[in-house]
Amino acid sequence: MAASCGRSLGKVGRSFVDSAAVLRSGSGSFLRGTAAARSSGRCYGSGGPGVRAAALSVRAAAGRRALSCAFLLGGGLGLYQAVRGSLKQQHLAQEQNQVSAGSLKLILYQYKTCPFCSKVRAFLDYYGLPYDIVEVNPVMRQEIKWSLYRKVPILMVDGDVQLNDSSVIISSLKTFLINKEKSVSDIIHCYPEMKSVNDRGKEVTEYTNKYWLMLSEAQTASVYPEKGMQKEEMKWRQWADDWLVHLISPNVYRTTGEALASFDYIVREGKFGTLEGFFAKYVGAAAMFVISKRLKSRHNLQDDVREDLYKAVNDWVAAIGKKRKFMGGDQPNLADLAVFGVLRVMEGLQAFDDMMANTKVKSWYRRMERATLNHEGRSQQ
Template sequence: MAAALTKSLGKVGWYMLESAACPRLGSVSYLFGNARLPGSSRAYGTGGVGLWSRLSFQRGKGRMLGCALLLGGGVGLYQTVKCSMQQQHLAQEEREAPAGGPLLTLYQYKTCPFCSKVRAFLDFHGLPYEIIEVNPVMRKEIKWSTYRKVPILMVDSKVQLNDSSVIISSLKTYLIDKEKKFTDIVNSYPEMKSVNDSGKEVTEYNNKYWLMLSEDNTKRIYPEKHMQKEEMKWRRWADDWLVHLISPNVYRTTAEALSSFDYIVREGKFGSFEGFFAKYVGAAAMFIIAKRLKSRHNLQDDVREDLYKAVNEWVAAIGKTRKFMGGDQPNLADLAVFGVLRVMEGLQAFDDMMANTKVKHWYHRVEKATLNNQGRKGTAAGGH
């Protein structure tokens, strides 16, 4: 599978690199999608903002696009061949929907931080789900979709959710108040369309961090008034800031970029030419793109410092008296931050973060909580 995927990426990359006349080629979306299944009743949500979002290349820059195609697939392939059985143990067994519960299918890229957030939520609550891994370049697994980003979550093969935060807020609301119809819950997150500074139409959900609960349930889930606002604040922070620190840190130097692609080539069992092309061209492209992201988000010369600062800011917000921001159990903010950081596992950036910040103990507590489905009991009782 790994070799086949990379061979496809190589062909696409070579096509773009050999194209003498390369017109404006649209955008390359690394980490998302937007979709509607044939026959599905509804489609909700958006994929949010990617690690690099809608990178467009003018005439004469087709070569970089070819490199980016190799890169986008390479990052996904890196984690795919490194696949953690523990993280996907719920998805790899054949299951039927639990009694009274929804049947869930998640379309994802393994390394998409927004997809990782959704998996962390589902695993923590012990919700069975099937994973459909989407090829990050061809995306044939969602060819039925007009929405071309991920994550996409299908509920009972009828209701489609596309934005990671809408997915999580909708499911959490449903788990707390199962008397509500799922479609009614999702209707509480209407699309808000607008035109951005570039003149492109964008879709957002201004209330996607809210749980749609009654006053009594809100008081029960958030016994102190500040708890709900705190959770929402840090969920938004994870989407709007933390996620943008990942790619510049993973590909901070040429050595780190090459290190990432070393694993791909070794595990994919390439021929000598394919391996050379995937490793050096892909790594070079990602290094260049990471520099562009660094400039776009006004990061420091050493982007590690921004990562360390952000992670320590998160740990400080939890404080010394709480195991998690949610108290004795992770809340939605804990799961969101954990999901974003988890996509760096196995890379130097992750090791450096663990060694140079205070996040280690919190991270391992959340990891254990998700692997052991510690939210399952709270889910059954409708707890937070």
């Protein structure tokens, strides 16, 4: 939807972002535990008849007690040092894991109302990875003029590694969180860039393997312990990109009133100048209302595009089933985060309210909302 909006407004003046989203992010803290070990002992002595014997017995008993206490003291100190060393090693290991995952300096270049950017934010928030945001002006795009890649999202890692395409960003970072032996710059080579011409004669950039995690056989078995889990996750991640995203524009620009409301939100949340905002709100809304009709035809949607949205969302819920909280089981997987990120861009608009009222997605959506806000993926690192 972002691309189609940009192309349409380019014809009437400049390119604009489409879709609408609500960014919800929070901050959390790591919980650290401590432990201690304690030991105690008792010594016993005996005596015999007679003063000398008693004195000797007392001195001997005292010597034995002193020797026993020395051994106990030494043993206690040794035990304390052993426990302390073990706890220190555990703490260092935990700290190292946290540093490996959280020490990356991440800068996300985005349109706040872009569904693909929302996917990336959902992933970063869920795993508790700190990141900075640079909101890109969708007309001039000066914030990314340094990049040959002129789309968003763009994620810069440590100031020198550039990740493009939302699915590549997510797969690369997830691989890094699991396989810390490789750097992000090494991992990105596993997702080579390919250029081709689409059916409309436009050159497009695609990425090979973008739904795969680059893991060893043992790591793959750990992440996907049950047969079919990996294929299921990849299938629904691609479904979110190839189908679900294309239902957003026709639904949020379904009527002139909805189109105006959508662009009103886009202007408020985006980075527009005064004149750009005015142009975007009124000219953009009119343009996208017309384009949404073309998109409906291109994707063979029903006359009432809400029905396609409802069906898609209910298909997703049915695929999760009644026995699982998420597609990933007890915790969200990458497909959960992708679908949540896409649907979230409609929040605050009529299409979102209708979807929540007329489908079975609400319970899953609220669970996903809590999981990302609370950074519940930290426990999986």
